[in-house]
Amino acid sequence: MGGQLHMGQSALCHRARSGDHINLILKLTGATCNLDCGYCFEKRRDYPSHRIISEEVVSSTLSQLSTYGLSVELHGGEPLLVGLPHFSKVLDLITSSRPDAAIRLQTNGTLISEEWCELFLCNQRLSVGVSLDGFQAGNQLRYDNRERDSTLAVLEGMSQLEKHGIDFGLIRVCSKDNIGQVTGYLDFAAVRKNVKAVRLLPCFDDGTALSANVPRTARTRRAFAAGHDLPWSISFDEFASEVMVAYDHWRGRGYFDHFLLDPAIDYLKKGLTGTCASCHFEARKCFHTITVYPDRTFSLCDELDGGERVPLTNADGVGNIADVIEGHTKMEAPLTAFLSQQCEGCEVRAHCHGGCVAIRRRAARLGRSEAYCQMQKDLFHYFALSA
Ligand code: SF4
Ligand code: SF4
Numbered sequence: 001m002g003g004q005l006h007m008g009q010s011a012l013c014h015r016a017r018s019g020d021h022i023n024l025i026l027k028l029t030g031a032t033c034n035l036d037c038g039y040c041f042e043k044r045r046d047y048p049s050h051r052i053i054s055e056e057v058v059s060s061t062l063s064q065l066s067t068y069g070l071s072v073e074l075h076g077g078e079p080l081l082v083g084l085p086h087f088s089k090v091l092d093l094i095t096s097s098r099p100d101a102a103i104r105l106q107t108n109g110t111l112i113s114e115e116w117c118e119l120f121l122c123n124q125r126l127s128v129g130v131s132l133d134g135f136q137a138g139n140q141l142r143y144d145n146r147e148r149d150s151t152l153a154v155l156e157g158m159s160q161l162e163k164h165g166i167d168f169g170l171i172r173v174c175s176k177d178n179i180g181q182v183t184g185y186l187d188f189a190a191v192r193k194n195v196k197a198v199r200l201l202p203c204f205d206d207g208t209a210l211s212a213n214v215p216r217t218a219r220t221r222r223a224f225a226a227g228h229d230l231p232w233s234i235s236f237d238e239f240a241s242e243v244m245v246a247y248d249h250w251r252g253r254g255y256f257d258h259f260l261l262d263p264a265i266d267y268l269k270k271g272l273t274g275t276c277a278s279c280h281f282e283a284r285k286c287f288h289t290i291t292v293y294p295d296r297t298f299s300l301c302d303e304l305d306g307g308e309r310v311p312l313t314n315a316d317g318v319g320n321i322a323d324v325i326e327g328h329t330k331m332e333a334p335l336t337a338f339l340s341q342q343c344e345g346c347e348v349r350a351h352c353h354g355g356c357v358a359i360r361r362r363a364a365r366l367g368r369s370e371a372y373c374q375m376q377k378d379l380f381h382y383f384a385l386s387a
Contacts, residue, residue: 011283012283012285012335012340012353012354013283013285013286013287013333013334013335013354014284015325015326015327016284016287016288016322016325016326017326018067018068018322018326019068019069020069020284020288021068021069021070021071021284021288022065022068022069022070022289022290022325023071023073023279023288023290024061024065024070024071024072024073024290024292025072025073025075025289025290025292025301025302026053026058026061026072026073026074026075026090026292027042027053027075027076027077027292027293027294027302028052028053028075028076028077028079028081028082028090028294029051029052029076029077029078029079029081029082029294030042030045030051030052030053030076030077030293030294030295031043031045031047031076031077031214032051032052032076032077032078032081033076033077033078033081033108034078034081034108034110034144034145035078035142035143035144035145035150036143036144036145036147036216036219036220037108037142037143037173038141038143038219038220038223038230038232039141039173039203039205039230039232039233041208041305042075042076042077042302043211043214043216044208044209044210044211044214045213045214046211046213046309047213047214047293047294047295051294052082052086052294053082053090053292053293054294055089055093057292057294057296057312058090058093058094059097060313060319061290061292061298061312061321062093062094062097062098063097063319064312064319064321064322065290065321066097067322069100070098070100070101071101071102071103071104072094072098072101072102072103072104073103073104073105073106074087074090074103074104074105074106075106075302078107078108078110078111079105079106079107080107080111080116081111084115084116084119088119091103091123091126095123101125102125102127103123103125103126103127104126104127104128104129105120105126105127105128105129106129106131106171107129107130107157108130108131108150108154109131109132109153109154109157109158110150110153110154110156110157111157112130112157112158112160112161113160114160116160117160117161117163117164118164120161120164120166121164121166127167127168127169128161128166128167128169129168129169129170129171129197130154130157130158130161130168130169131154131170131171131172131173132154132158132171132172133172133173133174133175133178134172134177134178134184134185135151135184135188136149136151137177137178138178138181138185139151139154139177139178140177141173141175141177141232142154143217143219145217146217147217147219158192161194162192162193162194165194167194167195167196168194168195168196169195169196169197169199170189170195170197170198170199171199171201172198172199172200172201173201173202173203174200174201174202174203174234174238174239175203175233175234176203176231176232176233176234177232179234179238179242180242182200182242182245182246182249183245183246183249185198186198186249186250186253186255186261187253189255189258189259190253190255190258190259193258195258195259196258196259196260197259197260197261197262198246198259199262199263200239200242200243200246200261200262200263200264202234202236202239203232203234204233204234204359204363205230205232205233206230206233206362206366206368207362207365207366208230208305208362209224210224235371236363236368236371236372236374237371237374237375237378240375240378240379240382243263243264243267243379244379244382246261246264247261247264247268247383263278264383266280266281267379267380267382267383268383270351270380271384272383274350274351279301279356280352280353280355280356281351281352281353281355282353283353285301285334285335285354285357286300286301286304286334286335286357286358287300287325287327288325289301289302290321290325291307292312293309296311296312296313297309297310297311297312298310298312298321298324300324300331300334301334301357301358303358303359304334304357304358305358305361305362308331308332310324310329334357334358334361335354335357336361338364339354339357339360339361339364339369340354342369342373346373348376348381351380352373352377352380355372355373355376
């Protein structure tokens with residue numbers, strides 16, 4: 001099969017080559033989490049039995065990726081649920097075999113304690129990202145397994161980090177429950193001295209379905225029963241406005257001295273310099289993001305719903321990752337010829353570079369491809385103008 005989707009201009013998405021940088025996502029706990037956020041896509045996957053990633057799986061993955069550049073994201077579910085001793089062992093495996101790799105933890109923040117902070121302090125290469133969408137009403141999709149609000153528990157976790165002088169980032173999912181409230185959110189981030197980055201993520205959740213394999217709260221099941229346009233999902237247009245309003249506020253208040261703001265900076269950097277770290281805007285997309293699950297399987301980027309899962313090793317114990325990402329094993333390319341053709345002749349192609357494949361696949365299923373592209377055009381024009 002072809003290694004690239006290359007139609008007339010530079011490839012929008014190419015296969016990995018030895019030496020390329022790979023972003024590895026380790027699903028430490030699979031879908032296991034103490035929260036049941038309505039929009040959680042991890043809880044819509046098939047998780048037959050294994051709940052915690054083993055040291056052997058981590059070691060095998062690391063040795064298979066030894067010839068690539070590497071960054072590692074520790075995800076779940078809720079990764080801290082593996083417990084401190086196991087988390088520590090996983091971290092040791094990564095740091096001892098890959099002293100070059102940046103390591104990021106994404107946690108819901110509710111379990112951060114004194115002990116966890118001590119561990120974070122001992123691992124200076126680990127950066128911490130805490131998910132918080134807003135305050136109570138703006139965060140109400142992040143309810144726990146008994147349908148209780150999680151905001152206060154997250155704030156307590158943040159206080160622990162601050163007490164120990166640990167810098168962290170905030171991850172805010174922009175949903176119908178908090179759209180339009182981003183300036184208040186940034187004001188809140190600005191008074192927390194250890195917040196060094198805010199990342200706005202869009203909740204483009206229409207057209208997704210509830211998994212039958214993972215238990216969900218009655219509240220989540222009720223929301224899905226109402227139809228395929230989910231009550232929390234926002235439009236591409238709404239997200240574009242939220243990013244622009246956020247950027248104006250961040251810039252106007254001088255918050256750039258205190259914390260970074262994504263994806264505004266991604267659009268700005270790509271528009272100004274032609275490069276940025278986001279996979280959305282470069283050819284090193286989905287074949288450069290590997291997700292490893294506790295059941296000894298892996299897939300490409302976890303954002304791709306319904307993505308094929310492949311055993312970590314073949315019957316002879318030989319690793320499968322390189323074969324898949326370098327294109328020696330047959331796997332459907334996430335960026336299809338149909339999506340790639342849409343980009344030919346696009347006025348912002350050089351900047352957008354095909355955007356996020358996972359979001360585009362969902363948009364195409366719903367007949368909303370044009371709305372996605374309009375968002376990209378609006379944002380690139382906006383950032384080119386305001387630079
Ligand atoms: S699906 Fe989107 S987020 Fe994932 S690697 Fe591809 S472009 Fe990046
Ligand atoms: S805006 Fe749409 S058509 Fe243009 S490059 Fe991006 S994804 Fe392709």
